[in-house]
Amino acid sequence: MLKPARRRRRRHRLLRRALLGLAICLLTPVLLSLVVALYLQHQLAGQIERIDGVFGGNHDRPAKTVVATRAVNILLLGTDRRSDEPTTGTAATAASWVAGAQRSDAIMVLHIDGDRRGASVISIPRDSWVTIPGHGPGKINAAFSYGGPSLAVRTIENVTGIRIDHLAVVDRNGFRELTDSLGGVTLDVPETVHDSYRDVTWTAGRHTMSGDEALDYVGQRAGLPGGDFDRIHRQQHFLRTVLDETLTQELVKEPRHAYRVLDILTKNLSVDSDWSVGQMRGLLVSLRHLRSAGIGYLTVPVAGTGMEGSQSVVHLDRAGNEELWNAVRDDTVSDWLATNPASETPAAVG
Structure with a gap:
């Protein structure tokens, strides 16, 4: 016992x-x-392709303010190269940049608030007439054509006075594949409009668009009352729809679908080589409480349109832009937008 x-x-x-x-x-x-x-x-x-030397050659870069040290500014570029071959990401079979071969069709600055509770997507019209370092006056989208990603970043920093922390570039092929991987993206077209350039008519109502259709839709300006400004609104509306309805809802419920989408995205995305995997992971983790309602979409203030020689251009509102970019530097974009509602992208676009 x-x-x-x-x-x-x-x-x-x-x-x-x-x-x-x-x-x-x-x-x-x-x-x-x-x-x-x-x-x-x-x-x-x-799988994400790295771009070397993005921040090289500019020894007089803007500094971050003390109050905005945790805020992050990411330059988002969509290139307009008409090619059957991918030019961005590890899926690329053609050079990501060839002098004179392509311009940045979509130019956005993603500002992420220091407290990670808000973010802003700020579009800059591609025809904005600015000074391009080493090339003089020109359309802002020509910077990418002249000197690739590095000159594009340098031009944006010189025009805005803000420091760009990272760069992300995707081409038309990447946009098309990402849209198709989502099973298409559903957008509401408020009124019937005809695109005379592509000979496409968008009827009023709800449309689930394939990659090719989405490219036509966000690329249209012929037949739109606001021309390129309406195109910017469409680009932002597309992005907002993807974030609101697809990424934040359906993909969370279907991990396999989420992986397939992320697989396509990372294969077609190129970023600056200074952006480490650890930094990406840390940023994503810090954004876990950010909701779509906390993301604002806006376009920089413009003074109007005009001609520079034979070129149709957009003239920026210098005073309005100075106020906006000061707000970005001070991490107070939401406050600026509250007092400048005309710059916000409308919920419904044509």
């Missing part, structure tokens, strides 16, 4: 074994999920 002390020790051993077994049963799926998540993260991040 076991003595009381031995019985207690035996019960303790049995209890420890039982608890250890229970812990293994509970933790194994968690650990397995963690390993899988880390593997997928590494695999996806490894």
Whole structure:
């Protein structure tokens, strides 16, 4: 017969074994999920193409203000190269930049607030007449054509006075593949409009657009009352729809679908080589509480349109832009937008 002390020790051993077994049963799926998540993260991040020397050649870059050290400014460029070959991401089979071959069709600055509770997507009209370093006056989208990503960043920093932290570039092929991977994107067209350039008519109502259709829709300006300004609104409306209805809802419910979309995105995306995987992961984690309602969409203030020689251009409102970019530097964009509602992208666009 076991003595009381031995019985207690035996019960303790049995209890420890039982608890250890229970812990293994509970933790194994968690650990397995963690390993899988880390593997997928590494695999996806490894697919992103890196662009070297993006911030080189500019030794007089704007500094961050003390109050906005945690804020992040990302320059988003959509290139307009008409090519059947991808030019961005690891899926690229053609050069990402060839002098004179392409321009930046969409130019946006994504400003992420320092407290990570808000963000702003700020569009700059591609025909904005600015000074391009080393080339003199020209349309802002020509900077990418003249000197690639590095000159594009340098031009944006000189025009805005803000410091760009990172760059992300996607071409038309990437846009098309991403849209198709989502099963199309559904947009509401408020009124019937005809695109005489592409000979396409968009009837009023709801349309689920394929990649090719979405490219036509966000690229149209012929037949739109506001021309290029309406095109900017369409680009932002498309982005807002993707974030609101697709990424934040459907993909969360379907992990396999989410992986397929992220796989397509990372294969077609190019970013600056200074943007490490760890920095990307840290930024994504810090944005876990950001909701779509906290993202504002706006266009920089403009003074009007005009001609510079034979070129139709957009003249920026210097005073309005100075106020806006000061707000970006001070991390107070939401306050600026509240007092300048005319710059905000309307909820419904033509």
